[in-house]
Amino acid sequence: MACIETQATCMESKMGCQIKETQILAERLQLSPSLNGERIENDTERSDSEKIQILAQRLQCSRPPPPPPPPRSLNGEIVENDTNDHKHGINSSMMHFVGRRERRAAVLVCLFEGTGCELRVILTKRSMNLSSHPGEVALPGGKREEGDADDSATALREAMEEIGLDPSLVQVVANLEPFISQHQLIVVPVVGQLPRIGDFKPSLNPDEVEAMFDAPLEMFLEEDRHRCEERELGSWKYTSHVFDFETEQGASFLIGGLTASILIRTASLVYQRAPDFSDQHLPDFQRLQKILNAAAAT
Numbered sequence: 001m002a003c004i005e006t007q008a009t010c011m012e013s014k015m016g017c018q019i020k021e022t023q024i025l026a027e028r029l030q031l032s033p034s035l036n037g038e039r040i041e042n043d044t045e046r047s048d049s050e051k052i053q054i055l056a057q058r059l060q061c062s063r064p065p066p067p068p069p070p071p072r073s074l075n076g077e078i079v080e081n082d083t084n085d086h087k088h089g090i091n092s093s094m095m096h097f098v099g100r101r102e103r104r105a106a107v108l109v110c111l112f113e114g115t116g117c118e119l120r121v122i123l124t125k126r127s128m129n130l131s132s133h134p135g136e137v138a139l140p141g142g143k144r145e146e147g148d149a150d151d152s153a154t155a156l157r158e159a160m161e162e163i164g165l166d167p168s169l170v171q172v173v174a175n176l177e178p179f180i181s182q183h184q185l186i187v188v189p190v191v192g193q194l195p196r197i198g199d200f201k202p203s204l205n206p207d208e209v210e211a212m213f214d215a216p217l218e219m220f221l222e223e224d225r226h227r228c229e230e231r232e233l234g235s236w237k238y239t240s241h242v243f244d245f246e247t248e249q250g251a252s253f254l255i256g257g258l259t260a261s262i263l264i265r266t267a268s269l270v271y272q273r274a275p276d277f278s279d280q281h282l283p284d285f286q287r288l289q290k291i292l293n294a295a296a297a298t
Contacts, residue, residue, distance in 0.1 A: 104186045106154035107141030107259075109266050110170065111217060112194040118216050119270065121263065124162060124204075125211040125253060132183075135210070137255045139262065140165070143185070151175055155190035163212055164203030169194055176265060181258050189262045213253065215245050220263040223276040229256060 114120040121139075128134045140159035148154040152175065156167035170192040179187045194200060204212055219225060220243065229242045241264060242256035255263070264275055 103184070104144045104151070104154075104188070105142055105181075106144065106151040106158070106175075106188045106190050107139035107262065108155040108159045108165075108170070109139060109176075109189050109191045109262065110159065110165070110194060111191070112197040112214075114214070114216070118218065120214040121217050121266075122163070122165075122212065122214050123253070123255065123259070124209045125213075127206065127208050127210050129207065136257070136259075137253050138259050139189075141187075141190075151188040152190050155188075155192075162205050162208050164205075165200060169196065169199055171195060176262075176269075179258055179262060187258060187262075189266065191266060211251070213247055213251065215243075215255070217263070217267050218271060219243065219245070220260065220267040221271060221273065221275040226275075226277050 108122075110122045111119050112122070123137055124140060126133055126136050126138055140162045141155050142158040142161075144151070144154045145157070148157060152172045156165075156170060156172075159165040159170070160167055171194075173191045173193060176189040176191060179189070181187050202212060225243045225245060227242050227244070228239045230237055231240050232238075240257050241260040242254060243260055244252070245255055246252045264279055268274060268279075
């Protein structure tokens with residue numbers, strides 16, 4: 001891992017790797033002949049981009065996942081899981097948040113065809129100057145604003161602001177079921193594709209994005225780079241998916257939390273198979289926070 005040595009000796013090297021990776025990704029998007037729009041449209045063999053179009057209806061009509069895991073113990077008490085309308089972290093106890101604009105956000109799961117004809121997804125590393133989740137890997141996206149017509153508009157606007165992705169280049173395929181973040185924000189994944197990715201000229205907003213890179217979508221179903229990491233919310237511990245990813249140029253990234261869960265779900269729908277590891281649902285953060293607050297008040 002060339003870019004994750006000791007902080008004292010590797011900070012400059014790490015930043016250099018990530019800057020180099022962003023530049024190489026930009027060149028790949030602009031110059032790779034296998035990503036030419038005409039090739040995708042005229043190839044007699046079905047490409048992954050065309051498969052995405054065929055799967056659009058399947059994505060839009062996807063059913064909720066199976067019920068969540070059994071109840072967990074919290075300070076000696078059993079926390080019951082509400083299985084009604086359960087959708088990857090959303091259940092009936094928080095469905096009233098879904099329509100509230102001020103508690104809603106959207107992220108863009110932007111897929112393109114790589115040099116090996118595999119589907120890849122564009123990811124960013126958040127700026128260390130941000131107050132929320134600094135330095136973490138994320139999908140382009142953010143909170144919904146008053147002028148946004150819908151979730152797709154939010155995701156496309158944020159992608160334009162963060163990485164300079166022109167909304168006209170993106171073909172929106174489907175909106176997946178909402179996820180709930182640790183901060184009780186409803187997050188809607190908007191799946192889109194770049195059929196003419198060579199037209200994308202990345203321009204990173206340094207106030208929001210430190211680096212941009214891409215990863216194979218199918219990786220999020222494979223066990224090779226997957227591990228589980230224990231995290232805490234107050235006194236409650238839960239398990240989060242984490243993927244260790246290193247680019248060909250040596251830049252290392254940790255893809256975890258909500259971003260990892262969204263990509264696992266997307267990959268499962270696109271490739272129509274379950275991951276090679278146990279796919280635990282995100283916890284009901286809103287309900288857990290209420291329980292923790294009640295316990296603290298007693």
